[in-house]
Amino acid sequence: MEAVNEYARHREFDFSDENFRAVVDAIYRIAGISLSDRKENMVYSRLARRLRKLNLNNFTDYLEYVEVDDEEKKAFVNSLTTNLTHFFREDHHFDYLTETLFPDIFARKLSRIRFWSAGCSTGEEPYTLAMVWEHLKNKPANIDFKILATDLDTNVLEAGRQGIYSVDKLAPVDEQYLRWFKQTSQCTPNQKQVSKLLKKPIHFKQLNLMDEWPISGPFQLIICRNVLIYFDKKTQEKLIRRYHSLIEPGGCLILGHSESLGATRGLFENIGKTIFRKIG
Numbered sequence: 001m002e003a004v005n006e007y008a009r010h011r012e013f014d015f016s017d018e019n020f021r022a023v024v025d026a027i028y029r030i031a032g033i034s035l036s037d038r039k040e041n042m043v044y045s046r047l048a049r050r051l052r053k054l055n056l057n058n059f060t061d062y063l064e065y066v067e068v069d070d071e072e073k074k075a076f077v078n079s080l081t082t083n084l085t086h087f088f089r090e091d092h093h094f095d096y097l098t099e100t101l102f103p104d105i106f107a108r109k110l111s112r113i114r115f116w117s118a119g120c121s122t123g124e125e126p127y128t129l130a131m132v133w134e135h136l137k138n139k140p141a142n143i144d145f146k147i148l149a150t151d152l153d154t155n156v157l158e159a160g161r162q163g164i165y166s167v168d169k170l171a172p173v174d175e176q177y178l179r180w181f182k183q184t185s186q187c188t189p190n191q192k193q194v195s196k197l198l199k200k201p202i203h204f205k206q207l208n209l210m211d212e213w214p215i216s217g218p219f220q221l222i223i224c225r226n227v228l229i230y231f232d233k234k235t236q237e238k239l240i241r242r243y244h245s246l247i248e249p250g251g252c253l254i255l256g257h258s259e260s261l262g263a264t265r266g267l268f269e270n271i272g273k274t275i276f277r278k279i280g
């Protein structure tokens, strides 16, 4: 606690409790994100960058500006999202796709497969799905496979569309998949870009999960990992019900390792570590 107070004393800008409350209310209202008091220093340091950039000298003016300027509202939201992700994160989920979900789909002779990566961040999750798809042996011909990849944060979506990653981000990628990453003219010496083949099935789109969804489904898979943890229980359950309505019967919802269905558990059967199959 001492350390926190010490940190607060040396701040460049005043950041009152009232300012912090105003940020907490605004990000909840806009994005459904619940920020606890423990996030105060994080909020300060991320937003102080915006004040510096805009040459403002206090948070009260900044927060008023956010309310009237749509571009700054976007930057405010982008500053407060947490975008940590990596390729093949929780790789047991991708084993499940290879070993069970895809074979089941092929057995049903579907001509159209739709996945949704909701809260896709910088693209590692949808590109992992595309790698798993490309790597499948004996795929039936002419299947129309598409991945919708959405996020609220416009910066991470742009990074996902570019598909350029530093070489150290490729560490979790097994050797057999590395052929889909190439050094292109857009890369610096320690970067690689995903191939056109991996990009092809993915459609990146900005979507705030709190808003209306111009999406019709049905999906064979919705993967929404490490997103619900930022929302309160009521919002989590509302979202899971909305996902449920877009998943086809027998289709899957995959959550992150620390997320659960809560009161909506009766809608799905738990068939693996945070892998749920829609009942009915």
Ligand SMILES: C[S@@+](CC[C@H](N)C(=O)[O-])C[C@H]1O[C@@H](n2cnc3c(N)ncnc32)[C@H](O)[C@@H]1O
Residues within 6 Å of the ligand: 030, 031, 032, 033, 081, 082, 083, 084, 085, 086, 089, 118, 119, 120, 121, 122, 125, 150, 151, 152, 153, 156, 207, 208, 209, 210, 224, 225, 226, 227, 230, 256
């Ligand atoms: C920690 S990342 C998870 C990335 C990836 N799914 C994974 O598990 O590796 C959480 C993402 O959720 C997004 N997010 C937060 N609130 C959102 C909202 N209201 N609508 C859409 N996306 C949101 C953030 O922008 C962030 O990119």
